[in-house]
Amino acid sequence: MAKSLVIYFSHRGENYWNGSIKNLVKGNTEIVAEMIAEAVHADLFEVERAKPYPVSYDACTKEAQEEARAKARPELVYGLESIDEYDTIFIGYPNWWGTMPMPMFAQLERLNFTGKRVAPFCTHEGSGLGKSEKDVRTVCAGAEVVKGLAIKGAEAAESAQYVIPWARAAVQD
Ligand SMILES: Cc1cc2nc3c(=O)[nH]c(=O)nc-3n(C[C@H](O)[C@H](O)[C@H](O)COP(=O)(O)O)c2cc1C
DSSP states (O other): OOOEEEEEOOOOEEEEETTEEEEESSOHHHHHHHHHHHHHTOEEEEOOBSSOOOSSHHHHHHHHHHHHHTTOOOOBSSOOOOOTTOSEEEEEEEOBTTBOOHHHHHHHTTSOOTTOEEEEEEEESSSTTTTHHHHHHHHTTTSEEOOOEEEEGGGGGGOHHHHHHHHHHHHOO
16 A cells, blocks of 8 residues: 655744744644644654754744755754665655755655655745745655645644645655
């Protein structure tokens, strides 16, 4: 039977949420990642930076911007080494400065995507997927990348009507 995996990054703590700062116990992307995993019986893998980002929104955005400018590849808590057993890989992340957070690059670059199907999704506060789809195509060389899905972060919990049909279509041949 075809197997699917959701690789995601999500930042708990202070975040911009419909125009104001809110302390999120569960990240927006994490909500969508779990929704997908349940809908298509996928495994979940969370990418975590070894040194956690600051909880404060301002400090986090500053640090993330510096990292993005430097094209940094931060150390991870645990790096996934193989996706050999999976056919479809969902890749989920918040839009940070127009693309994926750098820990996602650090994780994806160490995997071999040849012959896999990749389905990118992001949560955001207005910029949609930004240039992340293009970056996913580059990093996941050799994969068939399906059209990505962008969900407004504050609407993550109410997004099942878009997320589930998109996820089911992505795992079909
Ligand atoms: C460091 C940082 C950078 C961000 N940059 C953008 C951006 O460029 N465009 C955008 O629409 N939202 C941006 N956001 C908002 C997040 O993408 C949005 O709140 C997302 O839903 C957070 O998901 P999470 O809770 O899973 O981390 C940024 C948030 C942070 C913390």
